[in-house]
Amino acid sequence: MRMWLLAIPAAMVLAHGACAEGVQLALDGAADLSPVYPTVTLPANAREFVVIFSYGDHKMHHIRTGFEPIDAKGSYTINSVGDVKVAAVGDATRFLLRESFLSDIPVGRWTLTASVDDKPVGTVEITVVPAAAPLKLSSPIALAGSLAAGTEWNFQFRFLQQPRPGLKLTLDGIESADPDGWIKTTLLRKIVAQDAGGVRWDQQRTGKLVSTSWVVATDKGIAVAKIVADGNETAFEPLELVLRTPGDAFHQQWEWRPKGAPPEAAQNFQMWGPVPVKTPQGEQPGYVVLQQIPDEDDPTKVGLSVESQIVPGTGLVHEVDVQPIPGADAALRDEIDLIQMTRGSGPEPEVGKFVEGSGQ
Numbered sequence: 001m002r003m004w005l006l007a008i009p010a011a012m013v014l015a016h017g018a019c020a021e022g023v024q025l026a027l028d029g030a031a032d033l034s035p036v037y038p039t040v041t042l043p044a045n046a047r048e049f050v051v052i053f054s055y056g057d058h059k060m061h062h063i064r065t066g067f068e069p070i071d072a073k074g075s076y077t078i079n080s081v082g083d084v085k086v087a088a089v090g091d092a093t094r095f096l097l098r099e100s101f102l103s104d105i106p107v108g109r110w111t112l113t114a115s116v117d118d119k120p121v122g123t124v125e126i127t128v129v130p131a132a133a134p135l136k137l138s139s140p141i142a143l144a145g146s147l148a149a150g151t152e153w154n155f156q157f158r159f160l161q162q163p164r165p166g167l168k169l170t171l172d173g174i175e176s177a178d179p180d181g182w183i184k185t186t187l188l189r190k191i192v193a194q195d196a197g198g199v200r201w202d203q204q205r206t207g208k209l210v211s212t213s214w215v216v217a218t219d220k221g222i223a224v225a226k227i228v229a230d231g232n233e234t235a236f237e238p239l240e241l242v243l244r245t246p247g248d249a250f251h252q253q254w255e256w257r258p259k260g261a262p263p264e265a266a267q268n269f270q271m272w273g274p275v276p277v278k279t280p281q282g283e284q285p286g287y288v289v290l291q292q293i294p295d296e297d298d299p300t301k302v303g304l305s306v307e308s309q310i311v312p313g314t315g316l317v318h319e320v321d322v323q324p325i326p327g328a329d330a331a332l333r334d335e336i337d338l339i340q341m342t343r344g345s346g347p348e349p350e351v352g353k354f355v356e357g358s359g360q
Contacts, residue, residue, distance in 0.1 A: 023122030031305035045131040072108025145315025150344025164330035220354035286311035
């Protein structure tokens with residue numbers, strides 16, 4: 001079954017043709033259109049996902065994706081209108097095609113095929129599994145893991161040293177990278193105290209304080225009240241909801257914008273789950289959150305994306321920050337992975353009521 005046919009400028013997957021590794025299924029795309037939570041397994045109630053691939057030129061092409069059942073049975077309705085985004089990556093072009101269903105997807109195996117000018121460039125087999133039941137949380141605080149004073153999260157931090165040939169970066173005075181091109185160091189997040197501004201959260205990288213945040217636990221989820229970084233203080237009015245209490249839907253979406261800011265300045269949030277999330281203790285059910293911040297000079301573009309993978313009771317276990325470099329056909333990228341979470345001995349804060357506003 002064809003999902004749609006598109007004719008758009010530039011190109012798609014792998015300069016020399018068909019290769020299944022070039023086609024990726026994901027929940028969405030980061031600021032550079034790299035995959036957010038790449039996967040080959042979808043729950044039946046995941047009514048929207050993206051297909052991402054690259055092609056080795058910048059010419060006009062006809063692009064098509066096909067989504068066909070192998071052994072899946074049952075009725076379904078595909079949205080025939082698709083959405084396409086394009087990003088230049090060196091001499092190639094990366095494409096993101098958004099696929100959506102108007103119904104749940106029948107359980108079973110499916111084949112996803114991407115074609116350029118009616119020639120297949122990649123095929124991947126997808127498995128659709130029964131929808132997982134929503135997780136039952138004892139408190140919205142579980143999304144953060146804990147907000148008790150003394151709680152610590154130790155992460156490995158890695159920063160891509162050379163986002164494109166000729167552009168070599170350093171981090172915290174570290175100049176050497178591993179064989180894969182990553183500069184690696186440590187990151188510590190610690191709950192320091194509770195005060196009138198909320199729960200104070202310090203972040204240290206390579207042993208040095210880089211930021212302090214104040215967060216508030218609400219019935220709608222975890223919200224940020226203030227951040228101090230690089231000597232600058234940013235107060236969030238209204239509160240910025242960054243983790244939302246899960247509901248019955250697999251996918252949630254909301255926006256936040258500062259008080260008085262125009263609609264185009266809104267930050268977009270999406271949350272999916274439950275999905276399997278990798279932790280130091282193995283896979284556990286959790287959630288994926290994507291924050292997209294518009295570019296200050298061109299709000300139609302994403303200036304920064306933050307992908308967070310959350311496990312209730314532990315908190316953040318994986319994060320990817322992507323910031324496109326204007327005019328460079330490349331992006332800054334850093335990632336963190338949890339090594340260990342240690343719960344503090346202090347009491348958890350009270351959960352307040354979220355004040356409705358442009359942060360909902």
